[in-house]
Amino acid sequence: MLTIENLHAAVDGKKILRGVDLDVKSGEIHAIMGPNGSGKSTLSSVIAGNEVYEMTEGNIVLNGEEISELDAEERAHKGIFMSFQYPVEIPGVSVTNFIKTAINSSRKAQGLNDMPASEMLKKIRQKAELLEIDTKFLSRSLNEGFSGGEKKRNEIFQMAMLEPKLSILDETDSGLDIDALKIVANGVNKLRNKNNAVVIITHYQRLLNYISPDFVHVLHDGKIVKSGTKDLAHELEAKGYDWIKEDSN
């Protein structure tokens, strides 16, 4: 589904990613772990098409199509979704209105008409139920005054509504207490199927107690320096990142 080759990226002229390779297939869950400053968030932003980051070299291929020249919204239309570490607030725009606009924008890009209101409503109800979200929540202004847990649940709700092919969860566990973490993880597990894929970006392995990855990669100094299975995450939890750093140097 997603193939990244030799990806280099910089921000404000500073090199962050120095040749990342990654191959994610349908139905897989990959975890990308690494210490602070290793380039994890840069990687997710570059895949999503944030232009603050400059991609200087390499390829990002989604389902056989090179997407690195596409705008962020075009990548979204092709099925890329990113759950933000810090979701932004948009005062006065309800969760429902926002999601409606997002869905219809993608439909428009695919040459479809707006989703009929009744269908939208049905879908919202279904997904809210699936993720145990109170529908009252949906009338609130997007992320305004939301708790950390509510913000992340809202991200997963949007993921459920948009039904992306590839979801990147950027530090979704940060700022969550254990209950919120479980709810979010539960949501991701319910949404996973053989036709989509998930990339989890995280510093700690605790989210991985609830979402079981097929592969774990360690990012260090802008490169993936080690790949393995779920066991690697446990090893990192026990030993920290220092041994990896030493190994790779």
Add this chain to the structure above:
Amino acid sequence: MGYTEEELKKELETKEYEYGFYTDIESETFPNGLNEKIVSAISKKKNEPDWMTKWRLDAYRSWLEMKEPEWANVKYKKPDFQAISYYSAPKKKDKYKTLDEVDPELLKTFDKLGISIDEQKKLSGVAMDIVVDSVSVATTFKDSLAKKGIIFCSISEAIKSHPELVKKYIGTVIPSRDNYYAALNSAVFSDGSFCYIPKGVRCPMELSTYFRINQAGTGQFERTLVIADEGSYVSYLEGCTAPSRDENQLHAAVVELIALDNSEIKYSTVQNWFPGDKDGKGGVYNFVTKRGICHKNSKISWTQVETGSAVTWKYPSCILKGDNSIGEFYSIAVTNNFQQADTGTKMIHIGKNTKSTIISKGISAGESQNSYRGLVQVNPRAKNARNFSQCDSLLMGNKCGAHTFPYIEARNNSAQIEHEATTSKIGEDQIFYCNQRGIDTEKAIALIVNGFSKEVLNKLPMEFAVEAQKLLEITLEGSVG
């Protein structure tokens, strides 16, 4: 790839005024210039009674002694009042009963504006009194309104057929000496709308008027008078667009509202005069005086969406004279490119237990300047007066300005006055968040702006709210930095 600040600027510059076209209708236009003869001639042309002619001449003489105000936070080249023609009317003099009789060119104009009379007629509940240039061309729904005793006609017609009402109320809320532009308007007003709702009548439809500047160099001096008699209710909509012009066009309207005991007037405006081009050239000067008086237990609510004009100077106000009366002001003012707006309200609390609410949303983009100027005045007799004011500013880019000038004068210590103000900026992180969800930048801005303006948009009647939303989107296309 995507948008950069440079690309956005470019995009913004290429945005042309949507309604910038000119209709070729034969017009009868007075020579340029202003003097007592012209004032009398306007009055004569309109077959006005002597008292009206005299009223105009008095206003003209007051105007001669006045000076153009300079306190507003706007800069512009003062208009040459002798270079303006003060009267222009479409040549056909007869009123039309069917659309077939109307000049086809004019109908085309309406089509371009998306307000074909035909459609409007079919649309339930909207009566149209369309002002092209200065003279009313068509009035619909008049008959059904007449059954309820509601008078809705051009002010010229009202002067002739309802002189007692006009004479009793005109200039009572905004005296002809009130200010420079109000005096000018009183002297030369060409036409406008008149509305009277009798005692206890609830006007069954939204009354609306579309204004339009059409003739080159023709100033517009509209005069509107709305009287809600005791226990009545009316919702009045006003919207305007104007064609592109290189020279500046002057618009100095006067709107007076009279809410008698236990009545309510809701007055909504969507204003989209030509704002000038990307270099700030051309554009309409909009110097408007709007004020209403509230008698006992009555309510006046002003809602405005201001997107146009090169220079706006406008403060729809309420005089809360009667006990328990309520004044409201809900405003969205958008400025882009080199537009300048100085707008706000005055809430004058005179009666006991009077309440006022001010919600002002200013959106500035490009190199524009957007000022809120408001006065809340509580007079000694106004026991238990309450006011709540909220002024929010949204900035796009680094070259625009938002200013807030709130004045509070409380002369009764039982008054409760609250003022809140915020300033925010559309951030690249907000735009990227929307982009990531598949929403393009234009749409993202529209979404954010609509969210910001929601409290005010919600106050507009439904069909107007949709129009206003579209207008906001058009006005701000590509204006993030």
